Amino acid sequence: MALTMDTIPCTLARPFNNYQLDHAYDEMFDGQGSQRPHYRELYRRLLDLPASELRRRQQAADLAFLNQGITFTVYGNDEGTERIFPYDILPRILTSNDWHIIERGLTQRIVALNLFLKDLYHDEHILKDGVIPRQLIYSCRHYRREMRGVQVPRDVYVAVVGTDLVRLTDGRFVVLEDNLRVPSGVSYMLANRQVMKYIFPHLFRSYNVQSVDHYGQALLSTLRTLAPRHRPDPNIVLLTPGVFNSAYFEHTFLARQMGIELVEGRDLLVHNNVLYMRTTAGLRRVDVIYRRIDDDFLDPLAFHADSILGVPGLLNTYRAGNLGIVNAIGTGVADDKAIYAYVPAIIRYYLQEEPILPNVETYLLDNLSHQTYVLEHLHELVVKAVGESGGYGMLIGPHSTVRQREEFRAQILANPRNYIAQPTLSFSRAPCFVDGHVEARHVDLRPYILYGEKVTIVPGGLTRVALRRGSLVVNSSQGGGSKDTWVLYQPDGEEQEERENGEEVSPRDGQYAQV
Amino acid sequence: MVNTPRSKSKPKPKPWAAEQLAASLLTLEGKPMLSRVADSLYWMARYLERAEHTARVVDVNLHQMLDQTPESANRRWELMLSALHVTSLPPHATRDVYTITHALAFDRSSKSSIVSYISAARENARQVREQISSEMWEHINRLYLHVRRTSKDDIWQVEPHEFFQSVKEGSHLFQGITDSTMSHGEGWHFIQVGRFIERAIAVASMLDAYFGTFHESQNGAHLLPFDYLVWVRLLKSCTAFEAYCKVCTATIEPRCIVDFLLLNAEFPHSVRFSANMVQNGLQAIAAATFARNAGPAERLAGRLRAMLDYMHIDEVMAGNIHAYLENIANQCAQIHTAIHDIYIAYPIEVALGQ
Numbered sequence: 117m118a119l120t121m122d123t124i125p126c127t128l129a130r131p132f133n134n135y136q137l138d139h140a141y142d143e144m145f146d147g148q149g150s151q152r153p154h155y156r157e158l159y160r161r162l163l164d165l166p167a168s169e170l171r172r173r174q175q176a177a178d179l180a181f182l183n184q185g186i187t188f189t190v191y192g193n194d195e196g197t198e199r200i201f202p203y204d205i206l207p208r209i210l211t212s213n214d215w216h217i218i219e220r221g222l223t224q225r226i227v228a229l230n231l232f233l234k235d236l237y238h239d240e241h242i243l244k245d246g247v248i249p250r251q252l253i254y255s256c257r258h259y260r261r262e263m264r265g266v267q268v269p270r271d272v273y274v275a276v277v278g279t280d281l282v283r284l285t286d287g288r289f290v291v292l293e294d295n296l297r298v299p300s301g302v303s304y305m306l307a308n309r310q311v312m313k314y315i316f317p318h319l320f321r322s323y324n325v326q327s328v329d330h331y332g333q334a335l336l337s338t339l340r341t342l343a344p345r346h347r348p349d350p351n352i353v354l355l356t357p358g359v360f361n362s363a364y365f366e367h368t369f370l371a372r373q374m375g376i377e378l379v380e381g382r383d384l385l386v387h388n389n390v391l392y393m394r395t396t397a398g399l400r401r402v403d404v405i406y407r408r409i410d411d412d413f414l415d416p417l418a419f420h421a422d423s424i425l426g427v428p429g430l431l432n433t434y435r436a437g438n439l440g441i442v443n444a445i446g447t448g449v450a451d452d453k454a455i456y457a458y459v460p461a462i463i464r465y466y467l468q469e470e471p472i473l474p475n476v477e478t479y480l481l482d483n484l485s486h487q488t489y490v491l492e493h494l495h496e497l498v499v500k501a502v503g504e505s506g507g508y509g510m511l512i513g514p515h516s517t518v519r520q521r522e523e524f525r526a527q528i529l530a531n532p533r534n535y536i537a538q539p540t541l542s543f544s545r546a547p548c549f550v551d552g553h554v555e556a557r558h559v560d561l562r563p564y565i566l567y568g569e570k571v572t573i574v575p576g577g578l579t580r581v582a583l584r585r586g587s588l589v590v591n592s593s594q595g596g597g598s599k600d601t602w603v604l605y606q607p608d609g610e611e612q613e614e615r616e617n618g619e620e621v622s623p624r625d626g627q628y629a630q631v
Numbered sequence: 632m633v634n635t636p637r638s639k640s641k642p643k644p645k646p647w648a649a650e651q652l653a654a655s656l657l658t659l660e661g662k663p664m665l666s667r668v669a670d671s672l673y674w675m676a677r678y679l680e681r682a683e684h685t686a687r688v689v690d691v692n693l694h695q696m697l698d699q700t701p702e703s704a705n706r707r708w709e710l711m712l713s714a715l716h717v718t719s720l721p722p723h724a725t726r727d728v729y730t731i732t733h734a735l736a737f738d739r740s741s742k743s744s745i746v747s748y749i750s751a752a753r754e755n756a757r758q759v760r761e762q763i764s765s766e767m768w769e770h771i772n773r774l775y776l777h778v779r780r781t782s783k784d785d786i787w788q789v790e791p792h793e794f795f796q797s798v799k800e801g802s803h804l805f806q807g808i809t810d811s812t813m814s815h816g817e818g819w820h821f822i823q824v825g826r827f828i829e830r831a832i833a834v835a836s837m838l839d840a841y842f843g844t845f846h847e848s849q850n851g852a853h854l855l856p857f858d859y860l861v862w863v864r865l866l867k868s869c870t871a872f873e874a875y876c877k878v879c880t881a882t883i884e885p886r887c888i889v890d891f892l893l894l895n896a897e898f899p900h901s902v903r904f905s906a907n908m909v910q911n912g913l914q915a916i917a918a919a920t921f922a923r924n925a926g927p928a929e930r931l932a933g934r935l936r937a938m939l940d941y942m943h944i945d946e947v948m949a950g951n952i953h954a955y956l957e958n959i960a961n962q963c964a965q966i967h968t969a970i971h972d973i974y975i976a977y978p979i980e981v982a983l984g985q
Contacts, residue, residue: 182776183769183772183773183776184765184768184769184772185757185760185768185769185772358758359754359757359758364757368757368760368761369761371761372760372761372765377662377665378761378762379665380667382667383665383666383667385979387979387983393665394665394666394667394977394982395663395664395665395666395920396663396664396665396666396669396817396916396920396974396975397663397664397919397920397921398663398920398982399979399982399983400663
């Protein structure tokens with residue numbers, strides 16, 4: 117799908133006079149340039165508010181983030197090592213119908229991916245049946261042989277997921293990537309909402325917005341269900357790499373929300389396959405770790421020997437069944453960008469269902485016919501390294517130079533397994549407040565999914581914005597920002613499509629109630 | 632292994648004392664606190680107290696510059712610097728009110744400036760951000776942003792007093808917020824111990840510096856006019872002038888000053904009061920943690936307290952006051968080390984009861 121640049125003539129009133137409408141899906145306006153019903157109230161208010169007032173509220177929001185220390189760390193800069201994450205004050209609004217589909221689709225996906233991981237580390241049915249080539253799994257950097265045959269509490273490998281969705285021209289949501297290792301950003305979802313309630317109380321009240329505030333509780337009860345069975349009153353901790361990590365704010369935030377201890381590797385030690393933390397009253401046993409550290413750094417005896425962030429002996433404690441680790445070790449194999457291409461097949465294989473949320477078409481570069489096609493069309497495709505995240509290791513064809521394309525061509529040919537390619541998507545835009553105007557910017561959506569006894573998805577998520585005009589990259593490391601995401605309640609009098617309640621699915625037997 | 636006879640009806644005892652201790656702790660109201668967290672709370676309080684103290688001392692000295700006295704400016708600054716135990720200083724030749732104020736207030740490269748103390752306090756708070764209340768964190772973060780934003784040139788043009796005032800107020804407000812928003816449990820007691828151990832050391836060191844010069848300059852009881860200002864400065868540096876006047880009237884007499892700053896039981900900046908608070912805090916911590924080996928810290932704190940409780944001012948004045956004050960500082964250092972050994976960096980064998 118190539119980017120179409122012909123713009124529909126814009127005749128909108130201030131502050132919308134710079135607003136760009138074209139073939140990309142716009143969250144606020146439909147194809148004819150009139151407001152979608154659920155955006156009408158926001159539109160009306162924006163016409164009334166002078167730019168100076170919007171600017172004042174933007175400043176109030178920024179100050180609130182700064183004073184609360186809601187910041188991320190910028191590496192290699194001594195003076196201002198902490199920055200606030202750019203925040204756009206206009207909410208992104210989703211109807212309950214949109215959300216219903218997202219919720220069902222994500223539930224289906226997390227159930228299937230967990231069955232996949234269990235199978236992969238035990239019987240390998242899916243490999244024996246030839247659905248996925250063995251060599252693709254074994255060549256994945258995040259596949260952990262150490263996890264073969266390990267019994268994981270409740271067979272839940274990924275309990276915390278942040279899945280990136282984008283909305284295409286036809287209004288459908290598709291999955292861009294699954295983050296199954298240590299997804300971050302959920303604290304911004306919660307903080308954005310708090311700040312929003314301060315700066316737009318009236319607007320907020322006039323909409324019927326579903327609450328996201330119970331995320332901390334939901335996460336805690338998810339973690340509690342993943343404790344070893346013989347520990348009925350588990351001691352749960354959040355393991356952080358420490359104050360220098362860019363997501364440190366989030367770690368403290370979540371630990372406080374849940375009322376659990378925030379620990380670093382140096383607070384922990386293993387003795388006789390039991391994990392302890394060092395307290396002023398002596399050692400105390402730890403039963404569940406919600407870890408925000410990559411596999412590689414968890415245990416210097418098993419993985420990177422020079423890691424000082426982890427705990428020596430942690431893996432053996434886990435294998436001995438004395439500890440729950442969330443997410444489990446070795447889940448990265450399932451969010452490898454090459455495996456991603458197989459997720460629809462994985463869903464069909466384990467659940468005998470069609471995927472509710474489609475994937476983006478993906479070319480695997482170790483497939484020769486795909487490779488030939490991709491190398492001929494580099495200028496219109498997006499190429500991604502399979503193990504990277506955060507917008508690094510990426511080539512955006514239409515925005516690239518000849519030299520960049522040549523570099524990628526060489527890299528692809530040197531290690532085709534390491535790359536995938538996708539069409540350049542024209543994903544949706546939402547109104548943002550930029551330089552005194554309301555302008556359209558590309559957005560994605562990252563809902564957060566929890567999976568313990570059952571699947572819980574708080575209605576909302578992090579909407580990330582590519583704040584540079586025309587930019588398609590939403591990552592905070594690449595000039596992206598975020599905005600509050602509102603999921604509305606079903607309006608009175610409208611009937612929700614029949615709802616089989618995707619949250620209550622029991623995954624244990626692999627059955628998933630179909631709608 | 633625990634060698635106790637097992638009765639068949641009871642579940643098998645757990646193999647380690649540590650395990651049993653941990654199990655018994657689960658029934659308590661408060662959860663045990665991470666050693667690292669206790670350490671950070673303690674240091675957060677110490678650094679903030681140090682920032683407040685430095686701000687007050689510099690402010691008092693700047694203010695007294697306005698009173699012209701025969702006392703040389705150099706002597707006054709030297710006295711102040713030795714009382715503060717400042718380590719890195721501008722070279723002698725360039726020392727004037729401007730460079731010294733800069734070094735003590737805004738020099739980020741120095742470890743003994745107000746901005747560095749507040750940064751350190753805030754950094755410690757940041758490491759235990761989920762342990763302290765949001766109000767505490769937000770306040771200390773705001774104070775940090777305020778001092779980072781302010782520069783020497785800003786305050787020099789307007790009114791330096793306002794800056795130092797804002798630091799002092801920031802510290803006072805933080806204490807108030809702490810007392811009213813944080814549970815007065817173990818963590819709160821670590822904050823108390825940190826604050827008062829720092830205060831005891833600072834006041835003792837202040838007294839030591841001023842009485843050192845007192846003994847050099849004169850041995851009589853008669854005060855020259857400019858000496859009056861020196862003693863007032865000492866009292867004001869310990870925020871004690873008004874409280875002193877209430878007890879001893881405005882008669883400024885060295886013996887009374889020592890009595891007040893060292894041995895007064897009620898004044899919150901006296902060494903005795905601080906030692907009391909340290910001992911109370913340590914007892915509360917020992918009770919909260921069931922520390923089996925809390926003895927050394929409690930013994931040291933009790934000894935210091937007893938020494939101050941039962942000492943008479945005449946004995947202090949008759950003996951070597953410098954040695955006496957140094958002894959107090961040493962005892963504080965011993966208490967600090969004992970806290971560290973018992974609660975923060977204990978050997979694992981001890982914890983496992985082996």
